[in-house]
Amino acid sequence: MQRQQYISQTIVTAAQMREIEARIFAAGMPVPALMEKVAGLITHKINQIIKNKHNQIGILVGSGHNGGDALVVARELFLQGHKITIYSPFEKLKELTSQHQQYVQSLGINISNSINTLQNSDYLIDGLFGFGLERNLTEPIASAINTINEWSKPTISIDIPSGLHTDTGEVLGTAIRATHTLCLGLWKLGLLQDRALEYIGTSELIDFDIPRADIEAVLSDTKIHRITKHTALSALPLPRPAVTHKYKEGHLLLICGSQRYAGGAILTGLGARASGVGMLSIAVPEYLKPLLVAQLPEALIIGCPETETGTIAQLKLPANTRLDSFSTIAIGPGITTEAAPIVEQVLENTDPLVIDADGLNILATMGAVKTLQKRKAPTVLTPHTGEFKRLFPDIPDAQNNRIEAVQTAAKQSGAIILLKGARTAIANPQGNIWINPDSTPALARGGSGDVLTGLLAGLLAQGINKSTPIEQTVATAAWWHAQAGIIGAEERTELGVDAHTLTHYLPLVISTSVL
Incomplete structure (x- = not known):
C-alpha cells in the first residue's frame, strides 16, 4: 500500500x-x-x-x-x-x-x-x-x-x-x-x-x-480504519471476468415490504439493482407483486401468502428453490413486526444475511446476542442508534461513544455491525473498526436506509462468490451510499435528495470514480 x-x-x-x-x-x-x-x-x-x-x-x-x-x-x-x-x-x-x-x-x-x-x-x-x-x-x-x-x-x-x-x-x-x-x-x-x-x-x-x-x-x-475512496473502490466486484453469467455475479434474495410499507420493498430493490448483482429475487406479499414488477422488471418478484393486515405470512419460494441456494439474503425493510416467523426462519439458514429495519426490531425481541451467537453463517446488522439500543440494551452510551459501543456489540454477537450516523461506524467480531469520514445531512430522509440495505446486500452477494472479506464490502457500501448523497446534495441541495432520487446517483458515483 x-x-x-x-x-x-x-x-x-x-x-x-x-x-x-x-x-x-x-x-x-x-x-x-x-x-x-x-x-x-x-x-x-x-x-x-x-x-x-x-x-x-x-x-x-x-x-x-x-x-x-x-x-x-x-x-x-x-x-x-x-x-x-x-x-x-x-x-x-x-x-x-x-x-x-x-x-x-x-x-x-x-x-x-x-x-x-x-x-x-x-x-x-x-x-x-x-x-x-x-x-x-x-x-x-x-x-x-x-x-x-x-x-x-x-x-x-x-x-x-x-x-x-x-x-x-x-x-x-x-x-x-x-x-x-x-x-x-x-x-x-x-x-x-x-x-x-x-x-x-x-x-x-x-x-x-x-x-x-x-x-x-x-x-x-x-483496529480502527478510516474508509477512503481507494479502499472502497478496491472491494468493488470490478472488473468482471470476460466470461461470466448472472449467477456467478451473485443471487440475492430480498424479503421486504407490506401493504403498509410498499415503498420499503421498492427502495431496497432499487438499491440492490444499482449494486450490479447478477440475479435479484424479491419476496413480497402477493398484493405487492404487480407494483414491484412494474418498478423492477428485471427482478424475479415472488408473491407470498399474506396476513389479513398485508404482511408476509409464509415465505413461499419458486419450485425447486431452497432458501440456502442464494448468495445472500436481506430481510427487514417494511415487513412490520408481524413477520417474526419469517425472520426466525431466515436466521436458521446458512446463507450470509443482512438484517435491517423491522427485522432488527424482531431480532431484539428474540434476544439479539444469544440468537446471533447460534448462527453459523455471517450476519450483518444495519441499525440506527435507536435500533442499536433495542438490540444491545446492556451496552451503554451508543449515542456518545459510538466506536466503543459498536465494537463491543460485534464482539458479543459475532455479527458485523453497521451503526448508521453522520459518521457511520462498522465493526467485525474481531474488534476491527471502519469509519466512513464523509456524509451529508441529505441522507436524513425516510427510505435512505432501505436503499443502503439493498446496495449492501447486492454487493455482498457478488463478493461472496469472489471471496471478498465481508466487512470490506460493508465498508464499501457505506462509502458508496454516502457519496451518492453528497453528489445529489451538490446538484439538488440537501433538501432535494429523497430516497428514490438517491438511487439515481448510485451509478454516477462509480462511473465518475472508476472511469
Whole structure:
C-alpha cells in the first residue's frame, strides 16, 4: 500500500500519537525543527484558505507546543504581509513556545491577554490546545472561547478545535466552533465522532512525513480504519471476468415490504439493482407483486401468502428453490413486526444475511446476542442508534461513544455491525473498526436506509462468490451510499435528495470514480 493511502486511512488516539511522536524525537528529530516544518505546512494551507489576500488575522496561543505552532504561523503570516494580533492568556509557557513568543514580540506583533483585541480580525487561528486535552476548560479560557463562537468569524483550528476530547469528540465544557480543522500528522479519532462534527468544520490532514515504521510500531494492534475512496473502490466486484453469467455475479434474495410499507420493498430493490448483482429475487406479499414488477422488471418478484393486515405470512419460494441456494439474503425493510416467523426462519439458514429495519426490531425481541451467537453463517446488522439500543440494551452510551459501543456489540454477537450516523461506524467480531469520514445531512430522509440495505446486500452477494472479506464490502457500501448523497446534495441541495432520487446517483458515483 502506498504511503499516502496508508496515512489517509490511519486513525490514532491521543496516547498513540504521543507514543509515535516520542519515537520520532528519540530517533533524533529536533523538536524545533519539526515545529518549523509543521508550521510551514500549516501556513501554506492557511494561505490557500484565505486565498493569499492580506488580512487581519487573530492568533490564539496556548502554553504548549500547539501554541508554539501557532506562534510560528503568526510569524510567517506577519512576514508575508498580514496584520497579526495574538491572544496569549497563559503566564507560563513551554520553553520552546516561550522563545517563539519572545521573537514574535520583537517583530512588533501585538500580544494581549484580552480576547477582545481579536474582535476586528478577518480570520482566527486556534492554537490554544492540541491533542490530549481531557479536562473541562475553566475561566478565563472558557469565556474567551464562548466569545469567539459568538463572533462567528472564520476560524482555523490547528490539529483539533480547542475544547474537544481527542478520542471521544466530547465537548469539555465548551469548544471552538471551527470552520476549518487542520489535523496534524495522523487523523485523530475524535474528529470522526458524530458529536464533534458541528465543531470541526471542513477537516484536512497535514501530513508532515511521520516515518511509516514508527506508526506501524505503535499501531501494530490497532483496529480502527478510516474508509477512503481507494479502499472502497478496491472491494468493488470490478472488473468482471470476460466470461461470466448472472449467477456467478451473485443471487440475492430480498424479503421486504407490506401493504403498509410498499415503498420499503421498492427502495431496497432499487438499491440492490444499482449494486450490479447478477440475479435479484424479491419476496413480497402477493398484493405487492404487480407494483414491484412494474418498478423492477428485471427482478424475479415472488408473491407470498399474506396476513389479513398485508404482511408476509409464509415465505413461499419458486419450485425447486431452497432458501440456502442464494448468495445472500436481506430481510427487514417494511415487513412490520408481524413477520417474526419469517425472520426466525431466515436466521436458521446458512446463507450470509443482512438484517435491517423491522427485522432488527424482531431480532431484539428474540434476544439479539444469544440468537446471533447460534448462527453459523455471517450476519450483518444495519441499525440506527435507536435500533442499536433495542438490540444491545446492556451496552451503554451508543449515542456518545459510538466506536466503543459498536465494537463491543460485534464482539458479543459475532455479527458485523453497521451503526448508521453522520459518521457511520462498522465493526467485525474481531474488534476491527471502519469509519466512513464523509456524509451529508441529505441522507436524513425516510427510505435512505432501505436503499443502503439493498446496495449492501447486492454487493455482498457478488463478493461472496469472489471471496471478498465481508466487512470490506460493508465498508464499501457505506462509502458508496454516502457519496451518492453528497453528489445529489451538490446538484439538488440537501433538501432535494429523497430516497428514490438517491438511487439515481448510485451509478454516477462509480462511473465518475472508476472511469
